[in-house]
Amino acid sequence: MSILLVPVGEIDKKVIERLQVDLVKIFNKQVEAGQGMPHPDYAYNKKRNQYLSTAILKTLKEQKKYMAYGKVLGIVDQDLYVPELNFVFGEASQKAAVISITRLRQEFYHLPQDQSLFHKRGLTEAVHELGHTHGLGHCRNPRCVMFFSNTLMDTDRKGSEFCPECKSKLPTGK
Ligand SMILES: [Zn+2]
Ligand SMILES: [Zn+2]
Numbered sequence: 001m002s003i004l005l006v007p008v009g010e011i012d013k014k015v016i017e018r019l020q021v022d023l024v025k026i027f028n029k030q031v032e033a034g035q036g037m038p039h040p041d042y043a044y045n046k047k048r049n050q051y052l053s054t055a056i057l058k059t060l061k062e063q064k065k066y067m068a069y070g071k072v073l074g075i076v077d078q079d080l081y082v083p084e085l086n087f088v089f090g091e092a093s094q095k096a097a098v099i100s101i102t103r104l105r106q107e108f109y110h111l112p113q114d115q116s117l118f119h120k121r122g123l124t125e126a127v128h129e130l131g132h133t134h135g136l137g138h139c140r141n142p143r144c145v146m147f148f149s150n151t152l153m154d155t156d157r158k159g160s161e162f163c164p165e166c167k168s169k170l171p172t173g174k
Helices: 013-027 053-062 115-133 152-158 164-169
Strands: 003-008 031-033 050-052 071-076 090-093 096-100
Touching: 003 013, 003 053, 013 031, 013 071, 013 115, 050 053, 053 071, 053 090, 053 096, 071 115, 090 115, 096 115, 115 152
Parallel strands: 003 031, 003 071, 071 096
Antiparallel strands: 090 096
């Protein structure tokens, strides 16, 4: 079963290409880049100036052409939220997940651009959410990719690798 990457709205092609190359190595599965979905106007919350991740996830799951794949990961360049939290890096439900790359850029925090850090963070969030779609929950090991990221500091500390315990729980054993 392969993994499908779906750009939601305008996404830098390089982001998708890098994820494709890196995710193949990590999950040892075919990773394809799918046709994009339109900008998620339906998920916009004017009061918060953010997009409801659950609404985007629902729309992804409604696309039969996507759901024919093993796992589906939507990539958004909008700030995401769920009602209980100030923001989320991503959300997963069953075999589908969505991540936002907006807060992964140094520029978001008024810091100088760092492309390699940006891609590294994108990979970490992608692996985390795809981990959920593979049935993994959150891990207590702060160095494991399945550790819950409250802040970008958590994301940067943990990196994109599974701890041995989580790795052993992945269906392929990889
Ligand atoms: Zn999580
Ligand atoms: Zn773990």
